[in-house]
Amino acid sequence: MSVLYDVPGPKARRLSLLISIIGAVLIAGGLVAVVLFLAAPRVNAGGVEQPGMLDPSRWDLVLDRAMWRAIIGRGLVATLQMAAVAAVLAVAWGMFLSIVRTSNTKWVRVPAIIVIEFFRGMPVLLLMLFILLVFSTGSYWAGVLALALYNGAVIGEALRSGIASLPRGQRESGLAMGLTPMQTRFSIEFPQAFRQMLPIIIAQLVVLLKDTSLSYIISYQELLNVGLKQGPTTFGSKYLFTLFFVVLAIYFLVNISLSSVARLVAHRTKGGRTRKPSKRLAAVIAQLGGAGVDGATKAGSKPVD
Amino acid sequence: MDAIIENLPRFIDAFLMTLRLLVISGAGALVLGTIIAAMRISPVAAFRVFATAYTELFRNIPLTLILFFCAFVLPYLQFRADYTTLALIGLTAYTSPFVAEAIRSGINGVPIGQAEAARAIGLSFGATLGSIILPQAIRMVIPPLINVLIALTKNTSVAGGFAVLELFATSRQLINLNGNATVAILVAVAFFYLIITVPLGQFAVRLEKKVAVLR
Numbered sequence: 426m427s428v429l430y431d432v433p434g435p436k437a438r439r440l441s442l443l444i445s446i447i448g449a450v451l452i453a454g455g456l457v458a459v460v461l462f463l464a465a466p467r468v469n470a471g472g473v474e475q476p477g478m479l480d481p482s483r484w485d486l487v488l489d490r491a492m493w494r495a496i497i498g499r500g501l502v503a504t505l506q507m508a509a510v511a512a513v514l515a516v517a518w519g520m521f522l523s524i525v526r527t528s529n530t531k532w533v534r535v536p537a538i539i540v541i542e543f544f545r546g547m548p549v550l551l552l553m554l555f556i557l558l559v560f561s562t563g564s565y566w567a568g569v570l571a572l573a574l575y576n577g578a579v580i581g582e583a584l585r586s587g588i589a590s591l592p593r594g595q596r597e598s599g600l601a602m603g604l605t606p607m608q609t610r611f612s613i614e615f616p617q618a619f620r621q622m623l624p625i626i627i628a629q630l631v632v633l634l635k636d637t638s639l640s641y642i643i644s645y646q647e648l649l650n651v652g653l654k655q656g657p658t659t660f661g662s663k664y665l666f667t668l669f670f671v672v673l674a675i676y677f678l679v680n681i682s683l684s685s686v687a688r689l690v691a692h693r694t695k696g697g698r699t700r701k702p703s704k705r706l707a708a709v710i711a712q713l714g715g716a717g718v719d720g721a722t723k724a725g726s727k728p729v730d
Numbered sequence: 731m732d733a734i735i736e737n738l739p740r741f742i743d744a745f746l747m748t749l750r751l752l753v754i755s756g757a758g759a760l761v762l763g764t765i766i767a768a769m770r771i772s773p774v775a776a777f778r779v780f781a782t783a784y785t786e787l788f789r790n791i792p793l794t795l796i797l798f799f800c801a802f803v804l805p806y807l808q809f810r811a812d813y814t815t816l817a818l819i820g821l822t823a824y825t826s827p828f829v830a831e832a833i834r835s836g837i838n839g840v841p842i843g844q845a846e847a848a849r850a851i852g853l854s855f856g857a858t859l860g861s862i863i864l865p866q867a868i869r870m871v872i873p874p875l876i877n878v879l880i881a882l883t884k885n886t887s888v889a890g891g892f893a894v895l896e897l898f899a900t901s902r903q904l905i906n907l908n909g910n911a912t913v914a915i916l917v918a919v920a921f922f923y924l925i926i927t928v929p930l931g932q933f934a935v936r937l938e939k940k941v942a943v944l945r
Contacts, residue, residue, distance in 0.1 A: 429845055429855050441773060449776035467808055478807070546880075546927035547920060548887035550898055555916045558905060631790075638792035642891035649794055653802075669803050673791055680790035 463666075478666045486664045487671065495659070496668075500651030501675060507565065507647060508634045511572035515633060516626070518577030523584035523618075524610060544578035550639050557643050568640035576633045583625045587618030624691035631683045635676070648672060733911035734918045737904055744900035745922050751814075751886040751896060752926070755821035756879055762822060763829025770834055785827040793888050796820045801892040817889035821882065828878045836871030837863070869941050876934035883926045897922055 433441065463478040476482055486492050525537040544552070552571035556562055562570065591614060599609035619626070641649040652672040657665045734741070769781035788796070800820035801813060811819075840863050848858040890898030901919040905912050 429849065429858055445774045445776060448774045452776050452780045463807070542928065542931070543924070546884075546924050546931065548884040548898065548923060550887045550891065551901070551916065551920060551923065554898070554902065555920075558912050559916070635790075635792040638794035639888065639891075641794055641798075642888070649792070649798065653798055665806050666803060669799060673795060676791045676795060677787065681786065684790060 475663070483663055483667050486660055486667050489660070492656070492660060492668075492671075495656070496648065496652045496671060496675070499646065500648035500672075501679075503646055503651070504634075504637050504648040505679075507568050507572070507637045507640065507645070508630075511569045511576070511637070512630050512633055514569065514573035515576040515580055515630075518573055519580030519584055519626075520615070522578060522581030523588065526581060526585050527588065541578045541581060544574050545582070547575065549575045549636050550642060553639060553643050564640060564643045564645040567643060568637065568645050572633050572636055575636075576629055579629050580626055583622045583629070584615075584618050587622035588614050590621065591617055624687050627683065627687035627690060631680055631687065634680060634683060638676075648675065731911075731914060733904065733908040734914055737908075740900055740904065741897075741918060741922065744895065744897045747814075747894065747896040748883075748886050748922070749926075751818065751821060751889055751894070752879070752883050755818050755825060755886075756882055758818070758822035759825035759829050759878075759882070760875075762826035764833060766826055766830035767833040767837070770830060771837065781830070785830055788824055788827045789831075793820070793824045793885055794891070796824050797888055797892045813893040817892060817894045821885060821889065824885070825878065825882050828881070829875065832874040832878055833867075833871050836874070837867045839870050840866045873934045873938040873941065876930055876937070880927050880930050880934075883923065883930070887923075 460479070464480075466477050467475045469475055522537060522541055525533050526541060528534045528537070549571050552574060553564075553567045556570050557564060557567035560567075588610075595613055595617065596609055599613040600606065604612070637647055638649045640647055641654070644650070646655075649672060652668050652675075653665075656668040660668070766781045766784060769777035770785070772778060797817060797820040800816040804811075804816060804819075844862055844866065845858060848862040853862065886896060887898040890896050890900075890902070893899075895903075897919050901915055904915050908915065
């Protein structure tokens with residue numbers, strides 16, 4: 426049924442069914458092995474046997490209000506606060522960089538390129554350490570500023586390519602109407618570039634949110650620090666695995682909801698611009714099974730070419 | 731400046747450790763990512779579901795959390811290894827879904843007409859894949875893969891927060907010893923990172939332009 430090979434006969438169909446079943450069994454077996462490994466009792470250094478990771482005595486913590494108050498009330502709030510402030514600063518810094526990067530004056534443009542390349546090529550963690558030690562800002566502002574500088578550079582490049590992809594007539598007609606170059610940029614080019622680049626910008630904000638956890642290493646009291654460093658000392662080290670699971674679940678849920686917003690926005694912005702592939706085309710694509718084209722997932726969620 | 735020249739051997743050691751993290755976990759992520767990408771586009775539904783879940787899980791949790799798991803939770807589960815190995819496991823696991831996504835979007839980027847045309851002139855399945863689709867897909871995949879490797883270079887610094895003595899951790903140690911040379915040490919470390927990331931980035935841009943002309 427695929428473009429790539431002839432229609433399979435009964436033998437080939439049986440074979441593919443067999444492979445499907447074996448694959449499913451292998452994956453299920455792997456998952457069962459992981460669960461059994463976790464559930465197995467541990468013997469600690471003193472030779473004392475301790476209950477496995479899935480034992481109820483390790484999980485009664487999830488009913489403890491104090492744990493949730495610490496993890497959500499302090500940890501998650503601190504993480505989101507850092508992410509929100511850094512996101513606002515990053516977008517502002519990105520807009521600024523995209524303006525100076527597209528300047529007509531060489532003496533403005535070249536330093537901007539160097540600054541952008543510098544911040545993009547730098548580990549965020551090193552930036553945090555630099556700001557923390559050189560400017561003695563405290564770990565919160567070190568985290569915020571490092572995240573803003575790095576992600577702003579990325580967002581700036583995204584905005585610049587968004588502006589570059591606009592038809593030249595947009596800018597020209599703005600100037601012809603008597604707007605200054607700055608007015609043209611802000612009221613004509615930026616709104617369109619933003620709309621076009623919104624999925625990339627939101628995706629970058631997910632990265633920013635994830636990277637707030639780096640400030641754990643410079644001792645900011647965020648989700649990872651509160652949950653996994655302070656948690657085991659407050660509630661007992663037997664809960665380490667439980668706490669890890671809770672923190673993982675929170676990060677995952679927050680990020681996946683932001684990611685799905687990004688995907689939704691990407692779908693929306695694209696819907697207006699390019700026509701969606703017809704049903705028949707989608708079916709053909711799906712049959713290809715991705716060997717050639719977008720198909721394995723939702724057809725049309727990505728450009729075919 | 732003296733602090734840097736005096737400690738140059740330690741910088742070199744740290745740089746080699748960063749390179750080691752980059753090369754080993756990069757290679758591991760390429761292999762694992764290719765397998766995941768193959769599972770993601772395979773006709774077997776179980777593989778597809780597994781690969782999708784794997785990708786979504788690892789792309790949506792921070793690297794710090796994964797390295798924390800490797801450095802502290804794995805030993806707690808009585809999985810014993812040295813910190814470098816644990817960091818390598820973490821970096822590989824974190825990077826592989828990004829590799830998988832880059833490969834998948836490259837393969838998906840080859841227009842369907844290419845496959846149809848190849849079949850129409852009578853090429854077999856192997857010939858279609860081997861001489862029509864894969865050569866185009868690989869060309870489109872390499873620039874994003876280089877970007878993944880650049881991100882990995884920067885991500886190795888996170889391992890420095892988990893008892894691996896690479897550039898970041900070394901810079902912290904040296905700053906503790908030479909408090910008066912903080913800026914110089916950090917700039918030196920930044921330089922070491924940039925001599926990996928900037929050439930890689932330039933290479934990716936050049937390659938991208940070349941590919942753009944071809945298509």
